[in-house]
Amino acid sequence: MQQDLKSELTKQLIIDKAFTLFYENGFKTTSIDKIMKETTLSKGAFYHHYKSKKALGLEVISLKVQKRVLDGMVYPLEETGDALDILEHIFITRLKSFKIYEKEHGCPMNNLINEIGDHELAYQLALKQIIETWKSALIKLIERGKREHTIKPNVSSAAVAVYLISAFEGIRGIRKLYKDDTILEEYVSGLSLYLKQLQA
Amino acid sequence: MQQDLKSELTKQLIIDKAFTLFYENGFKTTSIDKIMKETTLSKGAFYHHYKSKKALGLEVISLKVQKRVLDGMVYPLEETGDALDILEHIFITRLKSFKIYEKEHGCPMNNLINEIGDHELAYQLALKQIIETWKSALIKLIERGKREHTIKPNVSSAAVAVYLISAFEGIRGIRKLYKDDTILEEYVSGLSLYLKQLQA
DNA sequence: AAATAAAGATACTACTTAGTATGTTTTTTT
DNA sequence: AAAAAAACATACTAAGTAGTATCTTTATTT
Numbered sequence: 001m002q003q004d005l006k007s008e009l010t011k012q013l014i015i016d017k018a019f020t021l022f023y024e025n026g027f028k029t030t031s032i033d034k035i036m037k038e039t040t041l042s043k044g045a046f047y048h049h050y051k052s053k054k055a056l057g058l059e060v061i062s063l064k065v066q067k068r069v070l071d072g073m074v075y076p077l078e079e080t081g082d083a084l085d086i087l088e089h090i091f092i093t094r095l096k097s098f099k100i101y102e103k104e105h106g107c108p109m110n111n112l113i114n115e116i117g118d119h120e121l122a123y124q125l126a127l128k129q130i131i132e133t134w135k136s137a138l139i140k141l142i143e144r145g146k147r148e149h150t151i152k153p154n155v156s157s158a159a160v161a162v163y164l165i166s167a168f169e170g171i172r173g174i175r176k177l178y179k180d181d182t183i184l185e186e187y188v189s190g191l192s193l194y195l196k197q198l199q200a
Numbered sequence: 201m202q203q204d205l206k207s208e209l210t211k212q213l214i215i216d217k218a219f220t221l222f223y224e225n226g227f228k229t230t231s232i233d234k235i236m237k238e239t240t241l242s243k244g245a246f247y248h249h250y251k252s253k254k255a256l257g258l259e260v261i262s263l264k265v266q267k268r269v270l271d272g273m274v275y276p277l278e279e280t281g282d283a284l285d286i287l288e289h290i291f292i293t294r295l296k297s298f299k300i301y302e303k304e305h306g307c308p309m310n311n312l313i314n315e316i317g318d319h320e321l322a323y324q325l326a327l328k329q330i331i332e333t334w335k336s337a338l339i340k341l342i343e344r345g346k347r348e349h350t351i352k353p354n355v356s357s358a359a360v361a362v363y364l365i366s367a368f369e370g371i372r373g374i375r376k377l378y379k380d381d382t383i384l385e386e387y388v389s390g391l392s393l394y395l396k397q398l399q400a
Numbered sequence: 401a402a403a404t405a406a407a408g409a410t411a412c413t414a415c416t417t418a419g420t421a422t423g424t425t426t427t428t429t430t
Numbered sequence: 431a432a433a434a435a436a437a438c439a440t441a442c443t444a445a446g447t448a449g450t451a452t453c454t455t456t457a458t459t460t
Contacts, residue, residue, distance in 0.1 A: 114306060163393075170365065193360075244437085245439075416445105417446065424439070425436105
């Protein structure tokens with residue numbers, strides 16, 4: 001196989017397996033050995049492509065974790081239509097569409113924020129960048145809603161954005177503790193109310 | 201020293217040091233050796249009092265972590281006065297009163313929820329119980345607010361309770377990524393708005 | 401085709417981990 | 431005061447950890 005392509009495929013394979021193991025079992029308790037066992041490649045292969053576990057962690061965050069948030073929570077905000085409807089759709093419909101697997105294991109980003117968000121500046125920056133991108137996209141949509149008179153003008157867009165993100169990440173952690181969706185439905189109900197009150 | 205008192209003091213010492221290390225460095229990366237080095241006692245002493253690290257973790261949750269939440273977030277809900285004022289005071293004033301240390305390291309309970317909330321049923325149950333207690337106390341206060349006509353009657357108390365808890369835990373994780381309080385102030389602003397809209 | 405470099409494998413080091421076995425010291429019971 | 435039990439200490443085991451050194455295999459360049 002062509003060398004640069006082979007190298008790229010191997011790195012992607014490592015990143016994919018690493019992401020899944022980090023998500024299911026946590027970052028710190030996932031060893032390079034466990035990751036490479038999943039890829040059926042060797043430890044030598046890993047250290048040929050990455051200089052350390054930290055370097056891998058950063059790539060997993062900036063590639064896999066970021067992509068998930070962008071695809072699921074950011075790009076959909078850029079659609080056309082009523083701003084509040086879009087918010088409702090993303091924060092509620094999407095939450096309800098999660099598989100049991102995703103409900104059990106929470107949000108990959110939030111898991112990392114709480115596990116390693118205060119340990120290394122590099123992780124902090126990589127994770128913060130995702131949050132900032134998300135927040136900016138939310139603010140942009142809320143501002144549009146104000147201009148189009150579907151959202152009350154006298155609310156701080158940044159405040160609403162931060163409050164929406166906080167509650168969403170919070171509930172994804174808390175849901176892990178439960179075996180059914182009651183708590184999710186209560187969150188959805190609380191959020192619906194919140195969004196209705198933003199209506200112009 | 202009297203034996204049962206000595207035993208109790210040693211266990212308390214271990215739990216205290218364990219809580220701090222779990223909080224600062226995470227549960228999984230805190231070893232029994234590190235904990236016992238802090239106590240200046242030996243590993244033998246540890247395994248005389250606890251049968252495993254898991255047993256210690258459960259005691260830390262049900263004693264230290266639970267106590268913190270009860271003292272800071274639950275008991276104050278039982279005070280007399282306007283229900284919304286109490287909510288505002290606890291969720292806002294308290295958040296602002298946190299030391300840099302607590303802002304940097306987030307919420308001990310939320311850290312544990314996200315680090316080990318999906319790993320062991322026993323941890324899940326212990327953490328869930330704290331959330332349920334908190335939620336019940338919030339519902340009780342909101343119900344009182346409705347009876348006293350300070351809170352709108354047509355909102356679901358459980359939904360509001362869950363939404364408040366979610367956002368609070370969420371922001372305490374997210375704050376870890378930042379070096380200043382801007383994000384906290386935006387959260388507070390978003391929450392203020394939310395509470396005002398609950399006013400009867 | 402030969403030389404070179406990248407990709408990957410194997411075997412290691414030095415260290416950390418939870419937990420155990422067995423010892424000594426301190427307190428309590430008789 | 432002697433015996434028993436609890437509190438604690440020391441030294442270990444077996445398994446796991448990140449990372450390195452050195453090898454073989456595969457692809458690229460000349």
